[in-house]
Amino acid sequence: MEIYIDTANLDEIKQAADLGILDGVTTNPTLIAKEGIDYGKRLAEICKVVSGPVSAEVIAVDFDGMMKEARERLKIADNIVIKLPVTLPGLKACKALADEGVKTNMTLCFQSLQAMMVAKAGAFLISPFIGRLDDVGEDGMELIRNIRQIYDNYGFDTKILAASIRHPNHMLHCALAGADVATAPLKVITDCMKHPLTDIGLERFLSDYKKAFG
Numbered sequence: 001m002e003i004y005i006d007t008a009n010l011d012e013i014k015q016a017a018d019l020g021i022l023d024g025v026t027t028n029p030t031l032i033a034k035e036g037i038d039y040g041k042r043l044a045e046i047c048k049v050v051s052g053p054v055s056a057e058v059i060a061v062d063f064d065g066m067m068k069e070a071r072e073r074l075k076i077a078d079n080i081v082i083k084l085p086v087t088l089p090g091l092k093a094c095k096a097l098a099d100e101g102v103k104t105n106m107t108l109c110f111q112s113l114q115a116m117m118v119a120k121a122g123a124f125l126i127s128p129f130i131g132r133l134d135d136v137g138e139d140g141m142e143l144i145r146n147i148r149q150i151y152d153n154y155g156f157d158t159k160i161l162a163a164s165i166r167h168p169n170h171m172l173h174c175a176l177a178g179a180d181v182a183t184a185p186l187k188v189i190t191d192c193m194k195h196p197l198t199d200i201g202l203e204r205f206l207s208d209y210k211k212a213f214g
């Protein structure tokens with residue numbers, strides 16, 4: 001499974017890239033607002049650190065506005081992926097951009113048919129939001145499993161990018177369900193390498209060695 005980091009914070013992106021397992025970056029308007037920096041400027045900085053796909057979300061909600069913003073963002077770097085909401089104007093922009101060979105990440109997906117529609121339109125990535133579904137008492141992982149089945153049934157090559165990931169257990173079940181990519185905050189990525197028995201075991205090995213050899 002590919003791993004993207006879900007942040008617009010440059011320091012966190014550098015830390016994740018340093019681990020050697022980072023495949024891409026997703027950003028959104030909330031994440032960029034937290035940074036309080038110009039979106040285009042930050043995207044350019046991110047693209048200098050990461051060569052994999054970097055998702056840049058449009059702010060416009062109408063087709064023409066989305067296309068205009070997409071064209072601006074695409075000038076930033078070759079690895080920019082245009083992130084569009086799974087609305088009707090978003091679907092139309094997805095198809096228009098795909099026809100031009102532009103990669104899109106279709107975001108805010110909460111039901112499987114949205115994923116089927118954007119796959120038909122040629123989306124590069126679909127972003128089902130697991131955590132936000134869990135938050136309202138639904139089963140986010142079921143959405144991943146259903147999209148996987150639909151895509152496999154028809155041979156769609158749109159990649160499933162599991163989003164709104166809150167903890168390592170989400171990462172585990174995404175991998176088991178066959179998500180192609182998971183995007184997560186830095187803490188979740190680093191927590192995937194943690195287990196208390198690893199720490200206890202390492203401590204014991206080192207103290208035994210020290211006892212024997214000083």
Ligand code: E4P
Binds near residue numbers: 131163
């Ligand atoms: C995905 O691209 C989104 O940026 C993100 O995963 C949303 O996560 P949240 O529900 O934790 O805000």
